[in-house]
Amino acid sequence: MRPNLPPFQERAGAALRDKTLKLAIDRTTGTAERNRAVAVAAWPEFQSARDLGRDIRAHVVNNIDHYLVEFERNAVASGAAVHWAATADEACQIVVEICRKAGAKSVTRSKSMLGEEIGLPHALEAAKIERVETDLAEHIIQLAGDPPSHIVWPALHKTREQVKELFAASHRDPGAMEDVEAMVQAARRELRAKFMAADVGISGANFLVADTGSVCTVTNEGNAELTTTPPRVHIVTAGIEKLVPSTAHAMALLRLLVRSATGAELTQYTTFHTGPKRPGDRDGPDEFHIVLVDNGRTKMLGDGLAEMLRCIRCGACLNHCVVYRHIGGHAYGGTYPGPMGSVLTPSLDGLPASRDLAHACTLNGSCQEVCPVKIPLPTLLRGWRDRSWREGLEPRSVRRALWAWKFVATRPALYRAVSAFAVLGMQLFAKRGWIESMPLAGGWTAHRGLPAPASSTFMQQYQARKRAAK
């Protein structure tokens, strides 16, 4: 979790009051939802592709040690240097050290959620290395000083109107910016010189291909190429779960990833990087480093969260989540928002600080329904609820209320009596069929009317009818 955050309810409340945020969320997630629906409808084998996607990812997760060794062997054979990082801090140290050795004053970076997860932007800042974001959205949030609010569109919380203002205030030559394309050009003008001057480029990875030792990245702007080709040194940071057995497997997952994320057939740019520049290559880096990051992933395997490691970061679960659609990404407080984030954050940042995430979910199941690798997100969230209960993290008020309810619910005669009594009590607060406020019901009646119950329960009426029939 980001430091010094107010409690979840306050973060969510602030987000709910922000009407511009709602507009921004609706625009991007609404478009993504519609485009995905079209793409899925036009793909008759989509369901079997999901099964295949799930199986490929599950196979890798279950055999991760095997594929890690194979990947390392082939990556090293292609001339890459492979580094292992057990923790976020270790990963950052490795990256900063490579930058130092390269004498880098500035680095270019293309979008990588893993980079955010391990806190790489802060580590670079602390090491006084200038960070130039090549992804338009990352550039926007860097200017705004915000963390990403979506795993595919990090600046989703900003409307284009807000971006225009931001560029006008901070770019040297913003131009007229009459449309999105002109805004992209404004950012390019601002950044191109820096792209070319950077000594080191840092990128993430969408897939690590075990049998070739290649790193696959996909982008829509072609910016990853700017990060990875001009600089002398290219560093890839990737979670160990990004492995796939072969290029064919990567392509199968890529189809699922892209259609689930944006509804497009393929991203504009799909690149496989294999090793540094070889003699005779026209371009490419002199040094190619791959930092493989665990940061809690092997622990998740043992913690009943292996299924979560199948995630290919498509963002569909966020786009289809009613809660995310209303509160946006920042309210979640961790690196990853939405349903997948609510499963990952307790593991990454600890359950005590994030127990709300597992509960702030209606368990409606949309996320699981759209997930291209069929991750049972609601079941995993339930797992965190169980754990929070077992570890005594649930508030006392909740435990007391549930204790009283269980006491009654395990005693049928008492249950009937209490129900009969409760409906009578509720009558006292009813006016013309509705209860507009009532003690203990504020959570409900603050926002909606509570239909008054009938004056006797079903069981009372049913038993009376049975008696009458005798």
Added chain:
Amino acid sequence: MRPQIGFAALALLEQAGCTVEVPAVQTCCGQPAANAGDAGGARRIARQVITAFEGFDYVVAPSGSCAATIKVQYPELFAREPAMHASAMALAGKTHELLSFLWDIRHWQPQGVALAASAAYHDSCSGLRELGIQAQPRRMLGKVDGLELRPLEGSTVCCGFGGTFCVKYPAISNAIADDKARAIEATGAEILLGGDLGCLMNMAGKLHRRGAATRSFHAAEVLAGMADGPAIGETA
């Protein structure tokens, strides 16, 4: 809360040729405990439910989320107790949500049921995604004379109820319910129908607070010809 839904279910099951009993030893399916993370408490209540319904051919609930708790959650709750797991599986196999039971198992259809009204139907999440209930209620309601079903934009999107979610996170729940209420109002339908009382109370309560004239009924009330009286939140 609304005994009439129980009596509508009773009437429909009898029309579909069933002999119906309502065991007095039942209370609740235990969903509040299961969703709160209190697996032990949920198991205690589940045991009670499993015993209460041992002697019956079918167990039918007029709610997708209660039926789904029994069909989907119970077996998971007893995953590590083989004997109880078998009993939970047996109960899960014979438990059904009312509307899908009538259509899929009993092949029942309404005959001579009439209601002159326009309606919007909301698909409650548990029934829809855990039990695959979507076509059945619409097919049956389509055979009610005079009833016009209007398409509801986002009918499969959650209404924001979510059991205790709606009181634990009232502001988020409200924002979701508000969107749902707007979509319902936009259909111009006179009545809102659904298959889960929790969701219906949430939507009806929101519509009421917004001053909408939409009236809400459980689909079973319409099918049983009992939708001529007060709707949810109306007095006689």
